[in-house]
Amino acid sequence: MILRGVSEDEQIALREQLIRENILEGLRGGRDYTVVIQRVISDKSLHRYQVVFSYIDSDEELMMVAVRDFTDEILLQKLRYDSRHDGLTGLYNRSMTFAATQAMLAAHPDQTFVMCHFDIKRFRLFNSFFGEVQGDRLLYYLGRVIAKLAGEYPFAVYGRIDADVFCMVVPWDEERFKTHCHILEDSLAVCRKDFIMEGYMGYYTIVDRAMDPERMFSRATIAAKEGRRGTLANAAHFDDAMERQLQAEQQIVSDMRRAIEEEQFLVYLQPKYRLSDGSPCGAEALVRWQHPERGFVMPGTFIPLFEGNGFITELDRYMWEHCCRLLRKWLDAGLDPDPISVNVSRVSMYSPETVEILGNLISLYRLPPRLLNLELTESAYMDNPREMKERLLRLQQRGFIIMMDDFGSGYSSLNMLKELPVDYPEGGHALSSPMMRT
Numbered sequence: 205m206i207l208r209g210v211s212e213d214e215q216i217a218l219r220e221q222l223i224r225e226n227i228l229e230g231l232r233g234g235r236d237y238t239v240v241i242q243r244v245i246s247d248k249s250l251h252r253y254q255v256v257f258s259y260i261d262s263d264e265e266l267m268m269v270a271v272r273d274f275t276d277e278i279l280l281q282k283l284r285y286d287s288r289h290d291g292l293t294g295l296y297n298r299s300m301t302f303a304a305t306q307a308m309l310a311a312h313p314d315q316t317f318v319m320c321h322f323d324i325k326r327f328r329l330f331n332s333f334f335g336e337v338q339g340d341r342l343l344y345y346l347g348r349v350i351a352k353l354a355g356e357y358p359f360a361v362y363g364r365i366d367a368d369v370f371c372m373v374v375p376w377d378e379e380r381f382k383t384h385c386h387i388l389e390d391s392l393a394v395c396r397k398d399f400i401m402e403g404y405m406g407y408y409t410i411v412d413r414a415m416d417p418e419r420m421f422s423r424a425t426i427a428a429k430e431g432r433r434g435t436l437a438n439a440a441h442f443d444d445a446m447e448r449q450l451q452a453e454q455q456i457v458s459d460m461r462r463a464i465e466e467e468q469f470l471v472y473l474q475p476k477y478r479l480s481d482g483s484p485c486g487a488e489a490l491v492r493w494q495h496p497e498r499g500f501v502m503p504g505t506f507i508p509l510f511e512g513n514g515f516i517t518e519l520d521r522y523m524w525e526h527c528c529r530l531l532r533k534w535l536d537a538g539l540d541p542d543p544i545s546v547n548v549s550r551v552s553m554y555s556p557e558t559v560e561i562l563g564n565l566i567s568l569y570r571l572p573p574r575l576l577n578l579e580l581t582e583s584a585y586m587d588n589p590r591e592m593k594e595r596l597l598r599l600q601q602r603g604f605i606i607m608m609d610d611f612g613s614g615y616s617s618l619n620m621l622k623e624l625p626v627d628y629p630e631g632g633h634a635l636s637s638p639m640m641r642t
Contacts, residue, residue, distance in 0.1 A: 292340055293347030295370075296363030302417035304361040305373045309413050312359065316376040318407045319417070320439070321424035322350070322388065325402040327368040333399065342395065343368060349391045353384045371421060376409065385439050404428045405439035426450060456506050459495065460515050464522055468494050471526050473544070486542040488579070489527050491519065511551060520552045521561060527576065528569040535571075545577035545607060553580060554591070559598045566602070573603030580608060 288300040296304060309317065324330070324346070331339040343364070350370055354360035357380075362372040374381070385405055392401040406427025408420055426449075427442040463469060473487040493501035510516040527544045534541040552558050566573050578599065596606055 290347075290364040293344050293364050295347050295351065296361070298363065298365045301361060301363030301365065301371050301373075302421070304363075305417045305420075308359060308361050308373065309410065312375075313413075317373055317410045318376050318381070319410060319420045319424045320372045320374070320405060320407040321421060321428040322370045322372065322403055322405050323428065324368040324392070325404060330399060330401075345395055346370065346391070349388065353387060356380070356384075365421070371424075373410075381407075381439075406430065406442065407439055408442040423447075423450070453509055456501070456509055457513060457515075460506070460510065463493060463495070464518060466496075468496065469519065469522060470494055471523065471530065476545075484542060486544060486577070488545045489523055489547070491523055511549060514551060516549045517552045517555060520547070520549055523547070524562065524565055524576070528565050528571060531571055531575050532569040541575065543575050543577045543605070545579045548578050548580050550581065553595065559595060559602065562599065562604065563602050574605060577605045577607055580606070 288296060290297045295301075305319070324342070327339070327342075330342065347364060347370070350362050350372055354362040354372055354374060357374045357377075360372065360374045362370070365371050388403060388405070392403050395401055406424045406429070408423040408427060410420060423442040423446070426446050427440040430440040430446065470492045472490045472492050474490055475487045476485055477483065478485050491503055491507075493503075493506060495501050507516070510519055524546050527546050531541055531544060548558070562576070562578070565571075566576065600606060
């Protein structure tokens with residue numbers, strides 16, 4: 205192998221790098237390979253090179269190397285660009301979007317701005333239908349559309365925040381904004397003829413310029429969720445009612461840690477009966493929050509928040525352990541209890557620790573696994589059926605009984621049920637009666 209234009213000292217390092225990164229086979233296949241290397245040479249100075257390897261002769265295995273100094277400034281420019289931009293769309297990434305927003309607000313103190321949240325309906329489903337390559341192409345296409353629209357304003361900031369979520373901060377111009385919402389909607393509609401493409405848009409009028417842009421964007425996101433009831437062209441605005449709701453939700457989130465520590469969450473049991481003879485056959489554990497200041501808080505108020513911030517896993521474990529304690533108490537009293545079924549959230553189900561945690565609880569409280577049945581909502585099966593199936597099999601091997609909660613209320617089908625290791629579906633409330641607190 206001949207390396208042209210490289211000193212003998214550098215050739216050794218380059219050959220080692222070629223071997224280490226398995227580049228030779230790629231070169232033999234006719235592909236070029238570009239690498240940036242840095243070496244401390246004999247005078248102890250640091251040199252950086254951009255090296256392009258190209259295959260020439262298959263018989264003699266000759267490779268030509270084009271080498272040029274890769275100055276510190278060039279390297280810094282590349283690193284700076286990569287740290288600020290999304291690798292797929294070329295738009296600003298999350299951190300740079302928010303940093304540039306702060307700079308733009310400071311530069312134009314008399315201008316009213318809106319921050320917009322935009323994402324795609326059923327993007328995950330699109331990826332599963334057409335594959336990630338097509339999903340990436342869709343995101344790149346939307347990035348171009350957003351960049352073009354933002355270019356019509358005298359100044360704007362826009363970027364890709366995460367997955368299919370984009371952000372755009374522009375001067376408030378109601379007519380232009382409505383026009384651009386229609387353009388975005390039309391652009392989505394025409395990009396695929398075999399899939400209904402729709403989006404969500406929410407926006408927040410920036411009033412408090414000292415607010416962290418992350419919080420501004422969270423308000424636009426809340427509005428976008430509200431906008432899911434309509435079309436993209438009818439973008440939802442973050443208003444006073446949403447602000448009050450957000451403050452109430454933030455108060456709940458701030459109280460959740462203390463609620464766990466002080467055991468404010470209560471276990472309520474909803475009995476279940478056999479249809480065949482009406483005899484009791486167990487109960488389902490339901491959580492209720494007895495807040496010391498706010499009183500009785502229903503799960504519909506706090507469960508969605510906990511699912512969103514990940515705290516649901518701690519609440520799951522809290523409920524599992526309290527039910528294990530209750531079963532152990534009954535057994536120690538000489539009773540023969542029927543099983544208690546506990547909910548396993550989709551967040552907990554995708555945690556690799558869940559199987560061990562449940563197994564350790566059963567061992568700690570010396571319970572037969574059959575007494576703690578596990579209920580999963582059917583939506584938990586949809587994102588990654590292969591991983592879910594593997595985890596369910598591991599739980600069944602530990603002796604747990606798996607149930608699908610509210611079977612038939614969403615995406616499930618008998619065919620899907622056949623593929624998953626579920627012991628039986630539970631249709632829900634037809635088998636239950638009023639609750640009682642433990």
